[in-house]
Amino acid sequence: MRYIFSPYGEAAMARFIRKDTLLAFDFDGTLAPIVPLPDAARTPTAICLAMRRLCEIANVAVITGRSVADIRERLDFTPKYIVGNHGAEGLPGSAGTDEPRPDVEAWTRQVDTARDRLPPGIFLEDKGHSLSLHYRTASNREAAKQAIDALVQTLSPRPRVIGGKCVVNLLPANASDKFDALLALQRHDGARNALFIGDDETDESVFRRALPDWLTIRVGHDAPSAAAYCLNSQNEMASLIQRIDSMIRAQRKETA
């Protein structure tokens, strides 16, 4: 990965970003800093203001593992698209959130039954189309992760498992991922290219399979990644949004 604010990165953005580019962002760890309790995650003011400006002039999408209802409350700006549950919810033309979800209900029952065998500090989050097991607050995260992995092996029906930062996400086996979501959005939007920014394992599905007309940026370089570019940390996110915003505004002036 190359640093996005390097000469290479700046040149790539200048070549790539057009006023009709689809600009897609993950939420936790990308638009909001990672916090011990997911319910406390909020978008910092600088990012919020930058996103409000960007949403006025560009096609913006937020693609997150959270449910759409959850993420909507956390955004103080209005993107064109909000896709939740790793792509299972909120795609234009997809079904609503009230369809039956027997897999998630079955896993919840099975995890509840096994709760006594799990170390403390693990909590369940029912996101409607998916189930998340968080272990950030466990005193021994390694032991917690091992216990979760062992439990997941026993679940029926077998879930699709997507890891994250101190979280294990369980999705129905045929669920879409963020790659599928971004591809569907690009087609729906008619955008000629797409930019995607994310920070963890759930975003690697996009980074790994990125199409030639996608530009990918990972927040942080603490882990191996298939993204083309990176930021050093989430603190640089507001600057990146402002940079993208100014590139698009300059183009709109040119073509006005």
Ligand SMILES: [Mg+2]
């Ligand atoms: Mg994230």
